[in-house]
Every structure is written in structure tokens, then in C-alpha cells.
Amino acid sequence: MKVAIVTGGSSGIGQSAAIQIAARGAGVILTYGANRQGALDTVAAIEKEGGTAAALPLDVGDTGSFPAFRERVIDALNGLWQRDTFDFLVNNAGFAQMAMFEDTTEELFDRFSRVLLKGPYFLTQQLLPLMADGGAVVNVSSNSAMASGLEAGYSAYATMKGGLIVLTRYMAKEFSPRGIRVNAVSPGSTRTRLADNAFERFPEVIPALAAKTALGRVGEPDDIGMVIAALVSEEGRWITAQNIEVAGGYGL
Known part of the structure; x- marks a missing residue:
């Protein structure tokens, strides 16, 4: 059985990716920050369909915790799947916050850097020796880093996602000498818990975002999760070094 690690699997895109990858027959190790119950809900959803999953705590903004996390991954691999390697890594965990350029503090800029860029860089470095040859990595970026998704207030966030x-x-x-494929997906506006449940708190923004989207609505987590699952599976076997915008034609 293939095994995937999905960071930020307690809600939204990460939760969907974990469930969709499991539906294709892989075991899943998913991580969570503050939302432990959401992670347990993801595990339960996978197990309900006959899959196998484990939830582990992880702060992707704390690189000092990565060696201990790696040991917990090894324990989970051995205990649940009798393996010492895994196959797929989805770097999804993160956060979003709007701040105009002149209002962006150095503290916020550094937090974006730690969580959105430094974290995926060094977590992947830490886990790479455990990844089986022929595996796959998907990094979850954002269309705010692309010309199609430019909106005022996301200069620092989008800078890290562009990185x-x-x-x-x-x-x-x-990673190509080992046959490991690496791609990115760049979601557009998607109904998730990011930015402190912004869509629930400010539902009035949804029609305006939908009006900017060619397909006439905002994204749902499964719109992105299914693409991630396809990229790590056989359907994506000849795709690498690509960034795929998954945004329903935002800005067309």
C-alpha cells in the first residue's frame, strides 16, 4: 500500500486531499495544528470508507520540531503499514491574512516566511530520506502569486507562495534522479477555514469573488483535493515541475 503525508489535514483543502488520496487506496498520515478534532474527523472519514489513517500534531512554523516529527512518522509507518518509507508528501499547512503593503509588519512577514516557505522547505528536507523512489510531492501555493490572482492586500502572503x-x-x-515528481497547485478563492473562517464571517464577499470567476462560483475544497490526489497518483506520472492553477478561471 502507498502511504501519503498531508500537512494541515484537519480541514479545507488538506482534509479533502487526505480523503481523496485515501479513496485511491493509499494510507494517510495527516497533520494538524490547533484543530485536533478536525484531524480526528478526517481520520474517521477515511476509516469509514475502509482506509487507514493517522493524525499527528505538527507546527510547520517550528523547524526545531521536525526531527521529533520525523520519528513519529517512522513509528506510524511501522505500526500501521509495516513500512519504513512513504510515497507522497503534500505540503499544504499554512495560514492567510490580508495586510496592505504599508501595514505589513516585520513580525507578520517573518511568520509568513516561517510557515509558508521555510516550513515546507525544511520539512521536505527532513522527510526526503524516508520517501520511496518514484514518489511525488505536491506543494500548495496560491493564485495570488500569479498575474491572474493579483489582489491588493496580499503582497507578503503571495511573495512566500510565489517562492x-x-x-x-x-x-x-x-529529486528527479530518484524518480520523485514535484508539482504545485495554486488554488483561487476557496471556501476553507483560512483567515479565521473569513467566508463564514464575511459571506457578502462571495458573490463578488464568484463574479470574477469564469465558472461562476468560489472553489470548494474537493475542487483542489481531487487535483492533488490525481497529481500524486498514476494519472500524474508524467507531470513534474509544473504549477497548476485550480481557480475556475479566476480573472478571465
Whole structure:
């Protein structure tokens, strides 16, 4: 059985990716930050369909915790799947916050950097020796880092997400001798818990975002999760070093 690690699997895109990957027959190790119950709900949803999953705590903004996390991954692999390697890594965990350029503090900029760019970089580095040859990595970026998704108030956030797209290409280049594929997905506006449940708190923004989207609505987690699952599976076997915008034609 293939095994995937999905960071930020307690809600939204990460939760969907974990469930969709499991539906294709893989075991899943998912991580959570503050939302432990959401992670347990993801595990329960996978197990209900006959899959196998485990939830582990992880702060992707704390690189010092990564060696201990790696040991917990080894324990989970051995205990649940009798393996010492895994196959797929989805770097999804993160956060979003709007701040105009002139209002962005150095503290917020550094937090974006730690969580959205430094975290995926060094977590992947820590886990790479455990990844089986022929595996796959998907980095979850954002269309705010692309010309189609430029909106005022996301300069720092999008800078880190843009860096993740560049990192994706370098990972693909350097991991290719082992047959490991690396791609990024860049969601548009998606109904998740990001930005402190912004869609629930400000539902009035949804029609305006839908009006900017060619397909006439905002995204749902499964719109992104299914693409991630396809990229790590056989359907994506000849795709690497790509960034795929999954945004329903935002800005067309």
C-alpha cells in the first residue's frame, strides 16, 4: 500500500486531499495544528470508507520540531503499514491574512516566511530520506502569486507562495534522479477555514469573488483535493515541475 503525508489535514483543502488520496487506496498520515478534532474527523472519514489513517500534531512554523516529527512518522509507518518509507508528501499547512503593503509588519512577514516557505522547505528536507523512489510531492501555493490572482492586500502572503512555486521547480530538478515528481497547485478563492473562517464571517464577499470567476462560483475544497490526489497518483506520472492553477478561471 502507498502511504501519503498531508500537512494541515484537519480541514479545507488538506482534509479533502487526505480523503481523496485515501479513496485511491493509499494510507494517510495527516497533520494538524490547533484543530485536533478536525484531524480526528478526517481520520474517521477515511476509516469509514475502509482506509487507514493517522493524525499527528505538527507546527510547520517550528523547524526545531521536525526531527521529533520525523520519528513519529517512522513509528506510524511501522505500526500501521509495516513500512519504513512513504510515497507522497503534500505540503499544504499554512495560514492567510490580508495586510496592505504599508501595514505589513516585520513580525507578520517573518511568520509568513516561517510557515509558508521555510516550513515546507525544511520539512521536505527532513522527510526526503524516508520517501520511496518514484514518489511525488505536491506543494500548495496560491493564485495570488500569479498575474491572474493579483489582489491588493496580499503582497507578503503571495511573495512566500510565489517562492514556493520556484522551490517546486528546484525540487523537481534535484529529486528527479530518484524518480520523485514535484508539482504545485495554486488554488483561487476557496471556501476553507483560512483567515479565521473569513467566508463564514464575511459571506457578502462571495458573490463578488464568484463574479470574477469564469465558472461562476468560489472553489470548494474537493475542487483542489481531487487535483492533488490525481497529481500524486498514476494519472500524474508524467507531470513534474509544473504549477497548476485550480481557480475556475479566476480573472478571465
